[in-house]
Amino acid sequence: MTTDTLQWTAVCAATDILPDTGVCALVDGVHVAIFSVGREQALYAIDNVDPKAGASVLSRGLVGSLGDRIVVASPLYKNHFDLRSGECLEAPEYSVRAHAVRVDEGRVLVALA
Template sequence: MTWQQICELDVLAPEDGVPALVGEHPVALFRTRDDQLFAVGNIDPFCGAGVISRGIVGDRGGEPVVASPMLKQAFSLRTGECLDDPDKSLPTYRVRERDNVVEVALP
């Protein structure tokens, strides 16, 4: 598995997203308030825009989610599943922090 460095951990503020290109994959990287890291696809499957990184991070019934800034559908940060329409989802990527640098695995 090949890991790509994205940014220093301090750049990734809790509940803010950062867009990145991992290989040829547009990715949205998130850090939750409890310092968990998540990486999902940045393309909103409902409108096709690369906006997921600008979504609102929160929690729905204990599940960490990001709400699309366009149409407000909530996506699980763990699985990528859309909690409002199970027919849609975001790809998910492995993410880690190493030596204060956030890295995402190339698919």
């Protein structure tokens, strides 16, 4: 599916997300964590619910890197989630979905996977 055929939802202004932090948004009933990473403020979006805990907390996790992977550490169980793919590095069975994200006219837009 191309980005032209996705259903995009505006969630916030791009300036609302501080570098190396995340915010949570409700997109079509799904809790989504959106992260701005690095000087270039690259955007990533994954499910916000930590599958091990069942709590909507991933947007509050610490952003960092493990090797060449950009990750967020869950604030509850400290599992690391790859922001590009949603893969849980310690326990792949707890992986989450990654979503398309972009900026258009200063607004962050998310399309669910």
